[in-house]
Amino acid sequence: MSKDSNEKIVLKKPLRFKFYFTIGVVVFLIFGSALFAGFNIIEVLSNLDQTFRLLDKLFLPPAWDYTSRIIAPLFETVQMAIVGSFLGALVAFPVSVLAADNFIENKFVNTPVRIVLNIFRTIPALVLAALFVAVFGIGSFAGILALFIFSFGLISKLTYESIEAIDYGQVEAIKSLGANKFEILRYAIVPQILPQFMSYTLYAFEVNVRAAAVLGYVGAGGIGQTYERNLAMRYFDRVGMIIIVSFFAVLIIDVISRNIRKRLV
C-alpha cells in the first residue's frame, strides 16, 4: 500500500447558502400567503362537523333516480369540450407556425404573435365564459367560445415549442430540393410534429372536459348549469349525484385520452 492511501481525505463542502436561502423564501411565501388570505387551520378544524354534515347530505344517499336527468347536460359538456378543442387546434396550427422562429425567421412576425398568445393564455376560461355569456347570452355557445380560446392558447404554445425543437436537417434537405415555404412545412415540419400536435389537442380536450363542468356556473351551458340550479335550490342529494357522475365521466375520458396519447408519441 502506498503511503498516501492512508491519509485522511478532507474535502471542503461547498457552501449551500443559495439552496437554504431558496427554501427560506419558499416557506416564507407559503406562510405569508396563508396569513394574508386569512387561512386559519383552527377554523378548519372547528368547522369539521359542518363539513361532515354537508357530505352526509350530498352522498348519504345521493339522488340515484336523478341520474337520467344528468346524462343530457353531461353530454352537452363533453360536446362543448370536443368542439372547443377542435376549433382551438384548427386555429392554433397556423398561428404556431407563425410563432416558431425557426420557420418564419422574422422577429417582427414571431414576437407580436407570441405576445397575443400570452395574453390569451393569461385569461382564465371562467372569465372568458362570463364575458361571452354577457355578449352572447346564457347557453353552451358562450362556453364553446371560451373553451375554444382557452384551447387555442394552450395548443399553440406547446406546438410552436415543438416546431422549434424539430430536427432541422430534414428542413435543410427539403429546402435543397427547391421547395418553397409551404412545401417545407408539408414535408419537413408537419410529419415531425403531427403526433405531438394531436397529443396536445387531446390533452386540451381532457382539460376542457374538466373546465366545461365548471363553466355552467356562470351560465355557459353544460353540467355546471344543472349543478348551479340544484345548489341554489339546496337539493344537496342531487348535487351529490352530479358530482359522482361527473367524476366518473371525467375519469373515463381521461383514461381513454391518455391511452391514445401514449400511443401517439
Next chain:
Amino acid sequence: MIKLVNVSKTYKNGTEALKNINLEIYEGEFVAILGLSGAGKSTLLRTINQIIPVSSGNIFFKNVDHNTYKMYGDNPDKTIENLNSKGIDVKKEDLNLVDVDITKLKGRKMRIMRSHIGMIFQSFNIIKRMSVIQNVLSGRVAYNPTWRTILGIFPEKDKQIAYRALKKVDILEKTYSRANELSGGQMQRVAIARSLAQQANILLADEPVASLDPITTFEVMEYIKKVNVEDGITTIANLHHVDLALKYATRIVGVRDGKIVYDIEVNSKKGTDIIDDLEKVYGRPIGNQDYVGEE
C-alpha cells in the same frame, strides 16, 4: 460547370468559415473534399446550393438556360446530343445559355436552380415518418405546382421517375415501407434516389458515409460512384477517410482553416504521395483513424 470566385462566409457569431475560396469544378468530376472537422467543408458544400448564403463572392454555373434554369454543363452540344438520343427534343437555338450566379438569385429562380442540385447528408435527412416512395417523390416538388405537392398527388410520369431512381439504387422492394424501418445504408440509398428523382446535374454529399459501418460505407460509395459515372452527375463529396477519396474520387481538394490548400487529380500522382501531401492539409500524420480499412 461550377466556378466559385472569391467566396467568403462569416457567420453571425464571427466565425470565418470560408476565406476567399476560388475553385472550379468540371462536368462529370468526382471531387472529394478533405480536411479536419471545422475546416469549412460543410459550409463550402452548402454555399454551392445556397442553403447557406455567402457573405461575399460569386458562384457561377456554366451554360444554364436562362428560361428553364436547366444546366447544360461544360459541353452543351454533347449534353443536347445525349438528351436527343434519349428522345428528349432540345434544340440549341431554342436555348439561351448563360452563366448564372446563384448567389444573385432569389425566390422562385433560386428554387428552380436548387432543384437541379441534389444533396445528401451524414444524417440522411429523409423524412422518417413518410414512406420511401413519398420521400423519393419529394424530389419532384420543384417540378410540380404547390397544390399538388401539398396534397401529395404526383403525376404518373413522376412516379415512373421515382421508381426508376429506386431501381437504380436496388431498393425498389422497399418502395412502400416507412422510411424509419430502414437501416442506415438503405436510408442513404433512398436519399440518393431522391436526388436522382430531382434529375439533378450535381450531387453534393456531406459526409455521406460518416455514420455507416465499413461494409455499408463501401456499398453506399459504390452507388454514389455509379450515379456519377452512369448518369454523369458531377459529384462533390466531403469525406473523412483518405482511402475512400483515393478509391472513388477523380480529384482531391484539401481544405484547411477556411482555405483551399491542396488540389490534385487523383490519377496524376501515386496514392502514397498524395497521402504524404495530405499530412500538410491535416497538419498531422495520417493514421488509422483516417482509413475505413479493407473492403
